[in-house]
Amino acid sequence: MSLPSSYKAVVVESAGAPLTLKDIPLGAVAAGQVLVKVIACGICHTDAIVQAGYLGNAFPRVPGHEIVGDVVKVGDGVTAFHPGDRVGGSWHGGHDGTCRECQRGLHQMCQAAKAHGVTVDGGFAEYVAVQAEAVVRVPRTMDPAEAAPLLCAGLTTFNGIRRMGVEPGGLVAVQGLGGLGHLAVQFASRMGFRVVALSSGAVKRDFAMQLGAHRYVDTSVEDPVEALAGLGGAALIVATAPNAKAIAPLVKGLRSLGKLLVLAPVGGIEFDTTVMTRRGASVHTWPSGNILDAEETLEFAKLHGVKCLVEKFPLKDAEKAMARMLSGHVRFRSVLVMDRHRATDHRRRNSPASPPRLTASALLPQPEGLNTVFSCNQLNPEESRIISILIDSSRLSHHLKTADMAQKPWRDWAYLAIISTQLFGMLALDFVPFYPKSLYAAPSAPLHFLVSVRSIYLATSGDPFFAAAGHAPWFQAFLYVEALAQFPLAAYLVSRLASRKPTSGPAELAALAFGCLTAMGSVACCAELWAMGPDVVKDEHKAKLFYGTYLPFVVIPAVMAIDMYLRLLPRVRAGTVKPKRQ
Template sequence: MASTIKPVLPTSYKAAVIEAPGAPLKVIDVTLKKPGPSQVLVKVLACGICHSDAGLQQGHFGPHLFPRVPGHEIVGDVVKIGGGVSRVANGDRVRGTWHGGHDHTCRQCHMGLFQICDNAVSNGISQDGGYAEFVLLRSEAVVRVPKDLDPAQVGPLLCAGVTVFNSIRKMKIEQGNLVAIQGIGGLGHLAIQYANKMGYKVAALSSGSEKRDLALKLGAHEFIDSSQVDPIKALKELGGAALIIATAPNPKSIAPLTGALGAAGKLCVLAPVGQLEINSFDLISKAASVHGWPSGHALDCEDAIDFARTHGVTCLVERFSLDNAQEAMDTMIQNKVRFRSVLVMGSE
């Protein structure tokens, strides 16, 4: 039950801001604003760091967005609600995601695809995000989170986690079939767990043997080292994949994967790599197809949390303080983190 005690709020708080394209994260004091209609004010407990945050810093989303506080893997407690808010109350633990709000009126919203609304808002991109001690979120997009879960693990679970969870279930592959996961990073290590717990035979693909033991521990039944064997041939020897989830951003590794699909197999690409040269013969001859999936909305996220909680899916994280936000970003960019960097407020 949400608390009825109203917390005493400060007049200002710390936030890590990107002041211009290419500028480093800088921790500054920000004046605390009250929530407007349909908004909630959240005291941030943790915020994960995503590759899209680095894209923002590098100016890939355009120069008009700055200054901006990044971060969409937000977990915290509601401390004040604006007018018209009924979904959550003071004291509730919530999660802010990439999807930060929608208009309820466009065709996509009527289809239930709120995350691709014509007028969608993105936390940490089009409005300030969670690299801060407090954040304002739109109430229609917040996700309710059980308080017994570690906030540092929940944040990435509802970015990378809901992305792979949703993409697997939306492909509608029957249980027992072979699902291959290309890449064992922030997305891939969660995809292996979700696919295993959903009842699939799981093959993990990685370049090098360093992650073999981890992949098998996470739930892979087969490990394919693409630096030693042809992954297409290896998957075909296993009968062909009903589904391949591509998570590692390497177009030269992704494009040939259509050759490893079984009859009516599906390649779902989650790594944004731009153009791919796909062999159309693979698609035509096997009735195969290529897909993408845009993460998820609030209900999808709650489903992903509930599934993870029930079946023991966990996110592996490294923790950083807000003052070390740029270090956390650099660690992710340099691929030195296993597997998600997370800012934890109040930590040293």
């Protein structure tokens, strides 16, 4: 086939620079290399670290190490691959074959290792040259976009779990249900282990069970260590969510000689070595895998129905896809798909926040050893039928949409109710004196009904702030703050919170500001109201106003402000990955 003279690629020109789509000349294929026409390439957190310049200064660089495509040309000396072969590339981009690590088969740890997207150009491009010794064979029956993340996230998870030496039927806990976690649950369950999923939020329970978990622990209401201890302790805990404070205590949930496998690098973590020593517990990591490991990961996933849930983006939207991943909004892996191959985006076809319609089983495979692929148990036809993985596309679509709607916390509806109430109160009560009298004074005026609303409120509540002939200076200032700050914030928040989608960063920041302003203003009203004597407000009216009207506008907005602050923290932390662009 004829090849173009140039191709499009996403390039990082320098440390901290944005991802830029450029045309790059297509050079000759070097000896020992394979030229791959890229179909899909996953986005990993490591790509953001490369972009920030934390893994060296070899720029300009094309990121990407979760590559799937077709061979279009091979260089001199390459006999194992031919044009038309479906292949992939992982983190491992080449090795020297002579060092001690290579002699032990640990090619990904080679002292002179090459890494796709780090030391050599990666797959954020229409074409990529891959060293023949780093080429992975990819089954054609697999969706390229779903297979791509398995070459890093899947490989690391699968390889790490199977090399921990857990006996068949052992208890394996998976912390987190994100990009790594949702794969870890599937791999562990299909390896024959009893799986406990640890995550926050009751809405994830069904998701975890459909992935293959035998039990779900909602860490927002249940202590994961106590839950695991009640089950006799875990033989293995797989930490996939990058939260040092959540990972550190998990060693207490291990049984004797249990292992904690940390797959989410978070820097320094302090562990209770007293507990570890008493139980013989240990902490482990696992660095990806070699080519054989990658091919075994794909084969295992194909045979046992392990599915990586992805959101697809065209190459030109690489910056958007990266930002979505760093914000934590992607469900569950971002994948760049070349335009000529791009199918319907998962965000439109199926909600990305939900699981495949999997029927979890009592599990097929049993480990033969550390360096071999898992083999299946012998099953009769009836057993095979019962535990087979069933994916019904119409039911899947319905379930995904339902799960996506459930991602919005129910407390947001309470926030919407209180903000809508205050918005109505501002328009119907607080701001009436600011309106031109021609709009409400005459009985025929368009807003005259507000006079009736205000009169009914005063008659039933006896609110002294509105009954007074003139407002105190501080209350006048309070009304101006409402008009200039709280009102536009409230209007914006009502439009955002009325959506079924989870809150965005700007909405959370606006809710934080609105909550603080409302709570502080209501505190002032509560204090003034409490100090008023019976000559100003009757006792029965005072209690009703204090507890029924003003105090809720202290408590709920304050809770909302704290909630939004906690939601914003991960976004701020994620933004520090690229400091030079802040």
